[in-house]
Amino acid sequence: MKILETKNLTKRFNGVHAVDCLSIGIEKGSITGIIGPNGSGKTTLINLLSGVLPMDSGEMIIGEAQKLTRILPHQISFYGITRTFQNVRLFEQMTVLDNILVVVTERNVFSAFFEKHTEYHRKLAEEVLQKIGLWEKREQLAINLSYGQRKLLEIARALAMKSEIYLFDEPFAGLFPEMRKVVSGIIQGLKQENKTIILIEHDMGLIRELCDYIFVMDEGKLLADGKPDHVLEKREVIEAYLGE
């Protein structure tokens, strides 16, 4: 079953096609890699899928039923989508714990007045912070964490959403091998829970190891798609991606 599809999705910046009539389908419960050279439109695609950028044309279809030509950022969680950012975007002058609590507590503006957080919310936060090894640092400000820890905290924030679809934009970039193992384990764990992961990544070893299927983008267009081992051997992919 396709949990997420795009049909002729297009986004232009000053006439340049960042995403150009892109039609792809993501299988539920899969890890799908989006690869391509820098500037090929991968992050723009994630920004379109998460409502951070408006689509110029085309549509996205969620769960084979919900056809959307416009989606706002605050609506994506309603459709079971969450994301991380290429450049880590934490709530820096807030504690590690608050960075998590804010995504598990009340969304309604009136109810939020009369809620602090309950033991249930704290348990949820503890669960994800334990998973990434940051529970001990829960009272520290996010700004005081190392780069790797900040990256992990951003992943934990996405995990706390307990979404169906996770959009991970280069979650391994700049991480030490130990931390890469943690993130890799988290992604595989999500798959075991039948969650869907869309992963932008430049490390082809990780793509081969983790992904069930990949899409290769170049200049906003779909260049190739298929099983990683098969696609990564294609001549046009090697030429576009490695410049050979």
Add this chain to the structure above:
Amino acid sequence: MEYLIHLAILFSIYAMLGVGLNLVVGYTGLLSVTHAAFYGIGAYATAILLTKTGAGFFASIILGMIVAIAVSFLIGIVLSKFKGDYYALGTFGFNTIVFAIFLNWQSLTRGPLGIPGISKPELFGINFADNLNFLILALVSLGLIYFISRFIVNSSFGRVLKTIREDEEAIQVFGYNTLYFKLAIFVISAAIAAVAGSFFASYITFVDPSSFRLMESVFILAIIILGGLANLRGSILGALFLILLPETLRFVGFPADIAAQMRQVVYGVILILLMLYRPQGLIGEYKL
């Protein structure tokens, strides 16, 4: 003693303004310089109601809050289109518009002549014309505003405000429609400013537009930056500092012919030094 009570009343009024503005600027990160407009709306509501209808002071506070809430709601919707420096410029524009209304709607506000003869409050037989009684009433109101504000910033709502300050786009993707949160806190802050305005009008017994110029908004902003952004106690401390400092300088023995100018210079230098060495304010948790 009367002089000290007078300073304490002014401190209470400015502390109310500071606490309210800190919710918007310090906690939510929206640089607003339109607070004097809502302060003025409260003051004029009290002035008009007390002089023209004979209604009570507390009814006038409620009216001032209602008008400030309505106006701030409309302004807030327009301001939601702006971000960063443009937001600040937008609030600048609204303060100027409201000031122009105070100045030119002469049938209601008497324009530059102002409204004199505003009475002092009376409640359960207690006459607040006595300054000590008035001070107690102002301090009780400040306490109430402080605790309501503390309740807000410690709630889940308050946590969301801080995330808007940190990265509004990031919090949106986690399911928050930030427009509602920004509007709500802007309206609450405006209502608090209106209460302060009612106290000001009743205490001074006269209002005119000159008290609600843009510079007044800048002064209130200075209170919270100096005291500490995203810290309610900082607003109180900032008000105390900025009300008391110029008065304290009166007792420094400057030559009589240049004393006023020297006080201004020293006052300015102290503020600059504070910003150089304590950019987060005296007890602030956040830098602009």
